[in-house]
Amino acid sequence: MAIIKCPECGHEISDKAPFCPSCGVPIAGKVVSESTETVDSKDDGIEQCTNNENVQPSHNNKIIIGVVLAIVALVVGIGCYFYFSIQSDKELQAYNFAMASKDSQVLQSYLDQYPNAPEEHLDSIQAHLDILKKADFDWTNALISNSKSALEQYVTSHPDSPYKAIAMHKIDSIDWGIAQQNNTVEAFELYLEQHSEGEHVDEANRMISSINSRTIQPEDRLMISSIFNGFFKSLSDKDEDALTSFVNPLLANFLGKPNATKSDVVTFMHKIYKSDVKSMRWQLLDDYAINKKEVGAQQTEYAVTFSAIQTVVSQDNNTNEVKYKISAKLNNDGRIYDFNMIKLVE
Template sequence: MAIIKCPECNHEISDKAPVCPCCGAPIADHVVTCPECGKVYFSNQTECPQCHHLTGKEVAAQADVHTKPTNVHKNNRIIIMVVVAVALVVCGICYAFYHNAQSDKEQIAYEAAMASQDADVLQNYLAMYPNAPEEHVDSIQSHLEMLKAIDRDWTNAMVSGSKSAIERYLAEHPNSPFKSTAQHMIDSIDWSVASAAGNVESLEAYIESHPDGDYVEEANDAIKNLNTTTVQPEDKLLVAGVFNSFFQSLNARDEEALTSTTSPLMTKFLGKSNATRSDVVTFMHKIYKNGVSTMKWQPMDDYKISKKDIGSQKIEYTVVFSAKQTVTHDDGSTEDLQYRVNAKVSPEGLISEFNMVKILE
């Protein structure tokens, strides 16, 4: 055994080695040593590559014998190179797919974070994608700062508790995540003002401003209750008309007109319970004593009226007012008297109770 240099890669190897461990070139029985210069070269060569010494017929014969194995070696090298190339291509493709998948995943997470109003979502994106594109990171951080500003402004508006501050907040942040809460707060503030005012106008204004408000049902109930219990101008006209007709009938001594203003059965009439229309007519004749030529009753416009719902949306009126009586006697003398009247008017617009007392001067 001798140590030679591989004719292919020039590394020192054993001449008995089947192939060079460095380059894979065949060695044993495939190389010769030039007798002239000592150069090692492949036996299929016809001359020494260094001194060009010819090997002769025997060397030529050996070259013929070993040509086929040399070609096989070359083919093996080509196959190995092709396999390596294919492996590299496959690895490249896999890496490209992986890189694209990661890029797509980051893009989806970025778009979701930018659409979110939750600061935690944005913070999670920054934590999960520390190597995200710089422009994405800048946009996320800017969006995060905006959300923090919204939170600060919302806290300030909440602390102030004023409607104007909350409205200003909504104007500055129309897409705030607190928009719904802010609208409910304004709704509550307006309802508090309307309910405290306690009149139909303020309640109707609330409903107009908040047609879908949290308190619309309560506002409608309150309006209904107020309309039931609050005396409106039309209520006063109704009551005044009833008593004007009653006293005009007394002045005209018109029985039919007089009884048309009273209920068939009155709860009380001048202290008498369950009085009939006949009792009312008897009263009219009684006040026209002998010596009385004319009489003029005039209700004063000092009505104090209250309303009561007695069921099925039927309203009963309780009335207190003053009435003046001027009596003219046959001798031409006159007498003025004043009375305090306490009465009730039924849902049908008839006097259902009537009492009066003389006011002493």
């Protein structure tokens, strides 16, 4: 039982009363308990409130999830941008490095590592690689042939080849070997003409100097001929001063006498002019055999052999001819310091 208010007069009565004692309006079974309605109404409110609370969080979650997904997508997008940007920079750096390289392995490595690179990059690298491979092939052939002409052709065809220095070294070595084999001034001068900055320039100049120091030049022969013609003319003229001007103050040997002096030479001249000699003439046959060698810094020695005919006219006008083989040595000053004569028997 519950106490309710009469819907007609508002008098408080039991919900079990058959009618309102105040106004007579039927009550029992006719009027819904206010408390029940209130309770039901409250229950509906609670349920609605509960439903509203359940719905509201679901909507908010969708918004949050959407925002999170958007942020994730943005982060992923930015990450992808930077990744591909970095990859692009790496590819460009690798491309520039490969194009500047003369190593075929570097170019092949680029092609293997960046198969999806821009087509123009791939084409340029491949073309560059083909050139290097051709150069490598030509170098192998030139190297095997070891021919100067093949090496020169290789350098001409591939001026930027990494093997150019080796090729030039081999060409230099070939020309130097030819110069050494010929061993002449002309051969070494040709080497210097072909390789003004070659590896053997200093040695070539030394060889030229050495050969010249041993080679009898026309001026050497003229000087030697002049000295001995003057020496024997002085003998013929019995000119002591002229005679001694052609000999060294101290001679290592003069006609078998060691450490001879100018006075020994004068004594020899007077000795050959015997009392029955009316005149004497010496004729040099100009058959000089000359050996030239260096004996010190810019010091040259000449060893000379030649023939001379002595013609003696006696006081009774008889003529006698004797042939001599003469060997002598001249020092760097052009003075005789060693002298021997042997009579030739015919």
